[in-house]
Amino acid sequence: MEELFNKVLQVNVRCRDCEERKANIRVTIELQLTTSPVHKRDLLVRITDDIDPYFLFNLAISEEDFQSLKVQQGLLIDFASFPQKFIDLLNLCISEQTSDSPRFLLHLSCQSPVLEGPANFSVIETNAFKHLNHLSLRLSQASDKEVKDYLAVCLSSLKAEKHALEMKLKTTEDDLTRQLNYAQQ
C-alpha cells in the first residue's frame, strides 16, 4: 500500500433539492499492489471528513475498471499515468481555493436529499463559456463494516500519536527542569 495523496480540500457538495454547500473533505489516494494470486494494481480513492467519523466514500479502480473509465470519459492516458494526472488536478483545485472565482472546483453530488448512497466526485473547470468536466468518479458510500475498519485504523494511529505526545511532554519536562535546576544553582 503506497499513499500517493492525502490532503483536505474544499469541495462543493450538492444533494437533491438542497442548497449547494462548501465542505472540507480529506481526499486520500493509495496504490495497492497485490502479488498473490496474481500481480494486480488497484488505485484506491477515499474521501473522509475529519469532523464526521461516519463520512466515508470510496472507490477502487483496477486496471480493467480504468479501461472502461478511459473510454467512458475520453481519457487519453494509461493506468500508470492516471494517479499523477488526478493528483495534478486536485492540486490545481487547491491552488484556486483562495480565489474569488476559482477556475477549478471539486464537486460532490448525490441523488438523494442527504449525502448517502453513490456520489459523483468531479473536477470541474469553469471558463467564460461553460463548465468542463475533467474527471468524474462514482464513489460508493462505505458500509458499516468499512467504516468500522477505517475507524479502527484511525484509532490506532491516533493512539500512537497520543503516546508520542506523552513521551515528548515527559522529556520536555525532564529536560527543562534539569536546565532550570542547573541555572538556579
Next chain:
Amino acid sequence: MEELFNKVLQVNVRCRDCEERKANIRVTIELQLTTSPVHKRDLLVRITDDIDPYFLFNLAISEEDFQSLKVQQGLLIDFASFPQKFIDLLNLCISEQTSDSPRFLLHLSCQSPVLEGPANFSVIETNAFKHLNHLSLRLSQASDKEVKDYLAVCLSSLKAEKHALEMKLKTTEDDLTRQLNYAQQ
C-alpha cells in the same frame, strides 16, 4: 447516561475445543434513563478490549428483562439494587486477581471455536467443594454498526485527550522556558 463502572479486569476466556486463556477485558456499566415517550431505566453492560478495537459484546437490561433474569438465576434483589451488587461482585474479582488461587473469577465463554456470537459472562466463586455461579449474563456480540458507533465515540474522546496533551505540552514548554530565562538572567 450515567457511568457506574469502568475498569479493566482479568477474565478467563473459553471457546469451544480451545484452551482456557486469560485476557484483560474492560467492563463498563452504564445506567441509561429515557424520559420520552415513557420513563424507562436500562442497565447497559459492555465489555471491550483496549488492544482489539473490534472486540465488543454488550447487553441492555430493562426492568422487565431484569424480572426474567431474577427468576431464572434466583436473585433476591430488585432492579434498583442490582447494579451496585453486580459492581460489588466485580470488585471482589479485582481484589482476588493477584491471588494464586482466586476465590472469585470472571468467565467469558462461548459455543463457537473463536470468540463470537453470544457469550456468557459469569462471576464464579470457587470453594473447596464446588464452583458457585453468582451471576451469569448472556452478552451479544456487537454488530458492525454498533462497533462503528463505539469506535466513533472512542475516536472523539481520544482526539479530545490528544488536544489536551498538546495544550499541556505547550504551556509546560512556555512555563519552564520562561522560568529558565528568568533564572539565567
